[in-house]
Amino acid sequence: MxxxxxxxxxxxxxxxxxxxxxxxxxxxxxxxxxxxxxxxxxxxxxxxxxxxxxxxxxxxxxxxxxxxxxxxxxxxxxxxxxxxxxxxxxxxxxxxxxxxxxxxxxxxxQYESQSVLGVSVPGLRMFTQVQWDAVSPPIRYSMVPMIHGTVMVTTIATVVAAPLGVSAALFLSEIAPTTVRELVKPGVEILAGIPSIVYGFIGFTILSPWAADQFQITGQGSYLFVGIVVGLMALPTVVSVAEDALNSVPESMKSGSLAMGTTDWQTMTSITLPAAFSGVSAAVLLGVGRAIGETMAATVMLRGVPQLTKPLYNAFYGQATLTSLIANNYGEADGLQMDALFAAGVILFITVIVISIGSQYIEWQMQRKLGGES
Structure with missing residues (x-):
């Protein structure tokens, strides 16, 4: 291929x-x-x-x-x-x-190389240890805590943005009257233009204090609420792209399904969504990409401490993500610490490429399926 x-x-x-x-x-x-x-x-x-x-x-x-x-x-x-x-x-x-x-x-x-069976593997120690310490010897630059934080925030954001975004797109495309669609869709697109620092500031001044009070969290910073805020930020992107994908489904396919006696809901679930699956998947992946690359909301709301939460699945505490690590340290970093921030950027870059390739592969598979190719 x-x-x-x-x-x-x-x-x-x-x-x-x-x-x-x-x-x-x-x-x-x-x-x-x-x-x-x-x-x-x-x-x-x-x-x-x-x-x-x-x-x-x-x-x-x-x-x-x-x-x-x-x-x-x-x-x-x-x-x-x-x-x-x-x-x-x-x-x-x-x-x-x-x-x-x-x-x-x-x-x-090169500094974080580690030997495996006598063979030096460059950068391996960044993923096999959990310590980030740029001050006290031995100097260590582990990416594990930040990768963990990024995965936590992205997972929660995806759980928020994917179902809400696809449902809203389905409503706007198939159910909402024309007047409602003309009012709601521009409003959704306006939400995408709000600077991320505004979302982060709202989360820092409202959500974080409320969470600290309700769940008795020591200090501010929670992967759960950062993920919710980032998910809401990604929501307009998911809604807009998914709605365009649903609208691209030929009307003849929907009419043919309705002519067979199916209900509107059965047509949406059995015809519209499968036919637009590649576009809807691309919308969700774009939302995931937004969540992975979000900087300001995570920087404002998280503690910025490069260490793991205990236990690992504890979403009520939040330390740092790859993007917040870069934002918090680039002003005072130099030498190997600055290089470590670029290494975090490389990880983000590779992740986005993998997501992009994944979305292209899904689209190719759906086109082949809808085209009747084996």
Whole structure:
């Protein structure tokens, strides 16, 4: 499957490049020269930026001048060049960010190496010990407490956001009158625009004191209520994406089910939800990604102590997550401690990639199933 997708992507890219080359070949020499100057200037500006050169502004200015001239005189060719440049720049920036965070985490990964059967495994000690101590010897940078906290918060947030979000999306798509849908959906989307620090501040000033009083918790900080707050933050994303997926189900499938004598509820559960399962799953996974990467709410509401709760399943106490670890320590960290924060970023990065691949795999499986392929 992966090999077929790679070949298809390569063929598509080759076809588009051939079309662009053919289009360029049909242009006037001055138009081609303008595009060439834009390309050389943009590449030079990128090199200057990577070298932190004070002269970077010169090639970038030349690029802007050439692009302006091309847009006024050869708009079609210039537009193609600009869109291609922006696409390549986006991919390149992503690759550079990935390379940077991985390179910055290498020293601490080497420092936390551990031998297994005489073979040194880089970074293994970060996952086999539970101590984080950047001050007192021996210095240790374990990611286990923060991974535990992230898993706890994400699990609780998913339990909150997934059923509520899918149910709300199903109501808006299949049950709610048009007037109600037009009022509720913009309101849900507005909730997605509220800054996370606002949610965190509400949780810190209202939920945390109430929880400390009701459950007799010493101090503030609870994975349970952080998970609830993060779940509510992820709810608009789940509702919006899932509702779009449910609306994409062909009306003929629903009408055919109703014509067979099924009820509206049976149609929703046996036709609409299975047909839109890939989109709904993607919505839930996007919500999970929001929960994993949430920083401010977790930073504000948790204690920020990099240690495990006792017992591990105790959700009424909360210490730290991977994101809150970075937010709490980046201002004063240096040396190996700073590298350890980048290692936490690498773990988050890999987790998001795995979730993305998982959502793509689910979508592929559902498309194959609905398409009748074996």
């Amino acid at each position: 992966i090999g077929t997708q790679v070949v298809a992507a390569r063929n598509a890219l080759t076809h588009r490049w051939q079309r662009l080359s053919s289009f360029v070949g049909d242009q006037e020499p001055l138009a081609v020269a303008t595009v060439g100057i834009m390309t050389i200037a943009l590449v030079s500006a990128l090199v200057g930026f990577l070298l932190v050169s004070p002269f970077t502004i010169i090639p970038f200015g030349i690029f802007l001048i050439a692009a302006s001239y091309g847009w006024l005189n050869y708009q079609g060719l210039t537009a193609r060049m600009l869109t291609l440049s922006m696409t390549v720049s986006t991919i390149l920036i992503l690759l550079l960010i990935t390379l940077f965070i991985f390179m910055k985490s290498v020293p601490v990964i």
